[in-house]
Amino acid sequence: MSRDPNSGSAEITFSVEYAATSRSGCKGCKAKIEEETLRFGIWRPSRQFDGKEVAWYHQECFRKVTAPGSKSPCYGTADLAGVATLRWDDTVALYVAYNEIVPPGASADSPLPTRERFDIHHFKLHEQSRMYWALADTMDEACTKAELKALARANDIDESRSHALAKCVLYGVPPLCPDCGSKALRFSRTRRVFVCGAPTQGGKCGYTGLPIGVREWLWPDDAPAALQTRRFQASLADGTIGALFNEFEAATRVIREERIATKAAAAAAAAAATAAAKAERAAYYGGILPLTGLAFVIAGKPPSGIKTLTDVIVDHGGRVTKSVSSKTQAVIAGHAELLKPSKDLARASELGTPVVDESYIDACIFVEGPMDPEPYLLKPPCSSAAATAPAGDATPAARARVHAKLSARERAGLYVVRDASLPGAPWCDVVLQKTEVGSGTNAYYHLQLLCGESGVHAGVHMLFMAWGRVGTNVGSQSLLPCDSARPEAIATFAERFEARTGNVWADGLDSFALQPGKYALVRMAGPSTDGPPAQDVSVASAPRSSLSSSAVLDPRVAAAVAEIFAPEAVAKTLAELHIDTRKMPIKSMSSAQVLKAYKVLDELAQALDGSEPRGRSSLNAFSLAPRKTAVPTAKLERLSSLFYTIVPHDFGMDMPPVISSTVALKAKLAELQALQAIVTRAELDAARERAARASALPRAVAQYLSLPTRLVPVPENSVEARVLSKAMFPGGAVVPGCGTIRMKGAFKIQGVTEPARPVRSRRMLLWHGSRTSNVVGILADGRLRIAPPQAPHAGYNFGKGVYASDVAAYAASYAKLGAGELGFVFGVELELGGAPLEARSFSAHTVDSLAASRHTSVIGRGGHEPTTRGDVATDSGVTIRLGPVRRVDASRELACNEYVVYAEAAAVLRYVIMVRADS
Known part of the structure; x- marks a missing residue:
């Protein structure tokens, strides 16, 4: 076995060293390995690149995974690279741990057969350790990092740590690699050299051998005084240090060989004892063991364990095979295996091989031969329980709700159970969510109560559980049998539900309350009707009519409708919001859930503002300036966790971020507004989907006709079209952060409610941009x-209202369009009342707060605005701004003007413009 961790050997090697940082972790206990503490490495050939990968362990964990008899045994210090380069106390501790020297203070007569071999080296090893670490410590104390690097440059080496420099002082400077010419050569403990470091530094070079022409260490003239007085050449004069490693390895190798021989002898003795026990057992049974000639297959995990049951069968003359054949006596399984049909059970059914429980083996041993398997045959648990399932319970909707993580074979014949004892008969199918910002938790938990209607599952109730991290493939699942009777099975489901949420299932889901440290109820999976489940709006695709949209609608309207109702727009928005629709389909969200999220953001705003809950007429200022008083981190983490729990986010393996600033709050508020529009769209789409399926019209046309408003194309060469084009593209200064757009179609909006005009009426046609999904x-x-x-x-620039701008490109930036994408900008007629209240910095307003000043609208002045000299007025008295954009004041917080009204009736939709973003 090679003792050079990075050498080209394909064998597993071991090493020990001091951790240079605190970034490594123990693969055994998963705890951090502190800096300058011992860490033990197991080096294995890498599957990704040429070389080896290392797994680090604490000493205790290393001894467990490398104990004699394991897959990678370490028999002693002879297998550990780096032992002799440790500090003397740590070296002695390892010798003692591996029983290679007499522990300090122990009797000299301790029974260690190889102790005398080490005694002759103790002095040399101790002297070497003292010299090596004295030099390394002196370098650390006397030199700065820059000076250590200067010493390394003076000797033309890359490594500048004191440990590596001390080795070069003692043994000389390694030469350049003879094969690749790199500086990646390092000393091994046997004074051989090998290539280490990144592949770009020569890691793919396979050179390993004795150093050729080792260079003498050079002390520069400007070396620190503490090192100038200790050249260490005198300690090396006798040459004993140079050969010390080889002598030590020769001594320790003897111990390793003795231990391997001892292990082999022990294995031989154990085999002889096993053979003797088998012969004695055969004699007890009259020369023939009771299971002789019988073959069995073990399916799944028997209660006594696979190894124990296998030993019992083999000890009594039987065989355990991996697959079922015509010669198989029986298949040993449990009830859990019947719920998950496998190849072994399918093959046993084809061949007529009995499937029994493990008590059949005991019976065969007792009668000293094969028995009739009939009394031991496994049957589905309480197969008569099918009578307890209400008739008609297995509806198509109930079957469709079975979790997709189960394979098609596992889902066959299963359906989700409803609890008829509760009002509305809710499905026993819930998705739970828990996010804790402080600990980085972002977990989901899916719980279902299933029942079988046919086959081996008939009448069997099973509890399905799936859990993991939101937005990743990290997780697992489990399918467990439970009580056969419906009430008892529901009670098991309710017990698991209460353990995860802290809520009682029988109290109903309307009274659900989030408990500290528990999961929140995200949704009840699927709709409450028995019809086929509606698809998620982000992936919906209904069968198309043979008619095309343009055959029913104006082609320009048909093109706009195709973009407006495109499901890709919703998918794009959800991806930008990091909403995980796999764990929580948008179809299952509700407006009430979004309102809960709004309430949490309101609490966050109050925490960041440091104020008590505000009334309707409050006029608290909202500034982006840093707060004077710190907000408790624990409170922000708690509220952020609650927000992410209500609206599951896909952060992957990243930590969920704390919403700790007003900027982050405004971003989340904008995301929630987009999500609210999507949820509203999903709620409205249910009726449209049914109408589309029942209609002979194309799906998009049927959906469009279900809208109360209509789109009328504006003639391209009309005066109205030219005015709109001039208003949208007035020319002038370019607004930073706003891309360029092109008009692809203009449409009048018909069917909107016309509000009553106030006494003081001042109306302007302004622009409002929104995501396509809205x-x-x-x-x-x-x-x-x-x-x-x-x-x-506090989450809005000037309070909660309807916002519009007099610069179309600025409004279009709110549509979040990428280059080449199509989007929409609304032409909105805003009733400003009189002159709007001017504001140059962010502040919150409401209808009540403006009433005292006799204003009904606010204008936030931006750094760019169109000139007023080109304004035109329509026949109905609406002002349209056509002047070029000019730069006014770049220091203002807004890029362009924002007009705000605080009554929905003060904003009337007049046009929708389809645009394409060029950049």
Whole structure:
């Protein structure tokens, strides 16, 4: 076995060293290995590259995994590279641990047959250790890191740690590699050299051998004074240190060979004892063992254990085979194996081989021969329990809800159970979620109660559990049999539900309350009807009619409708929001769940603002300036964890971030607004999907016709089209952060409610951008919505209202379009009342707070705005701004003007413009 960890040998090697940092972890106990403490390495050939990979362990864990008899035994210090380069106390401790020298303070007559071989080396080893570590410690104390690097450069070596430099002082400087010419040569404990380091430094070079022309260490003239007085040449004059490693290895190799021989002798003795016991057992049974000539197959894990049962069968003359054949006497299995049909059970069914429990083996041994297997045959647990399942319980919806993680063979004949004892008969199928920012937890837990309707599953109730980290493949699953009767099976499900959530299942899900340290209820899987389950809106695909959309609609409208209803828009938004739809399909979210998330963000805003809960008329200032008082981290972590629990996020293996700043709060609020629009769209889509399936029209057309509003194309060469084009692309200064867009189609919106005009009426046509996934909800409502009361005031630039801008490119930036993507910008007629209240810094406003100042709208002044000299007015008195954009003040917090009204009726949808982002 090679003792050079990085040598080209394919064998497993071991090493010991002091950890240079605290970044390594023990592969045994998973704890961190502290800096400058001993760590033990097991080097194995890598599967990814040429060379070896190392796994580090604490000493105790290393001794366990390398004990004699293990797959990779370490018999003593002879197998450990680096022992003699440790400090003397640690070296002695290892010799004592491997029983190679007399422990300090023990009697000299201790029974160690090889003790005398080490005694002659003790002085030399101790002297070498003292010299080596004295030099290394002196270098650490007398030299800075820069000076150590200077010593390394003076001797033309790459390594600058004091340990490596001390080796070069004692043994000379390794030469360049004769094969690849790199500086990657290092000393092994036997004074051979080998290539180590990154592959780019020569790690693929296979050279290993004795050093040729070792260079003498050079002390530069500017070396520290503490080192100038200790040249160490005198200690090396007698030449004893140079041969010490080889002498030590020759001595320790003897112990290793003796231990291997001892182990072989012990194995031979054990085999002889086993043979004697077998002969004695055969004599007891009259020369023929009771299971002689019988072959068995063990399927699954028997209660007594596979190894124990195998030993019993073999000790009594039988054989255990890996597969079922015509010569197999019986298959040994348990009830759990019947619930998971395997190849062995399928083959046994084909050949008529009996499937029995392990008590059949005891019976055969007792009667000293094969028995009738009939009394020991395994049957599905309580197969008569099928009578306890209500008739018609296995509906298509119940079958479709069985978790997709189960294989097709496992899902066959299974359905999800409903609890008829509770109001509404809820499905025993829940998805739970727990996120803890402090510990990095982001876990899901799926719990289902299943029942079989046919085959081996008939009448059998099973509890399915799947768990893991949200957004990753890290996790596992389990399928366990439970009580046969329906009430007892539901009780088992309810017990597991209460253990995970702290809530009682019988109390109903409407009263569910999140408990500290427990899982939250994310959803009840699937809809509550017995129809076929509706697909998730992000992946929906219904059969198409033979008619095309353009055959029913104007081709321009058909093109816009295809983009508006495209499921890819929803999938793109969800991916940007890191929402994990695999664990929580958007179809299963509700508006109430989104409102809960808004409430948590409101609490976060209050924590960041340091204020008590605010009333409706509060006018607390909202500033992006740093807070004067620190917010308790524990509170922010708790609220962030609660938010991520309500709305599961896909962070992969990353730590969930704490929402600890107003900037992060505003980002989450914007994401939640987008999610609310998608949830609203999903709730409305259910009726549209049914209408589309029942209609002979194409699906997209049927969905469009279900909207209360209509899109009317604006003629391309009309005056109206030219005015809209000029308003959207006025020219002038380029706004930083806003890409360029092109108009692909303009549409009037018909079917919106016309509000009553106030006495003081001042209306402007402004622009409002939104994600494509939000457009369906906006057209369905026929207006732009203001954030709900649960949303925090502080998460908006000027309070909760309807926002629009007089620069179309700035509004389009809110559509989050990538280069070449299509999106939509709304032309909104805003009723400003009188002159809007001007603001140049962020502040929160409400309808009540503006009433005292006789204003009904706010304008946030931006660094860029269009000139007013090109304004035009329509016949109905609406002002449209056509002037070029000019730079006003780059120091302002907003890039462009933002107009805000605080009543939904003050914003009327007039146009929707389809645009393409160029950059």
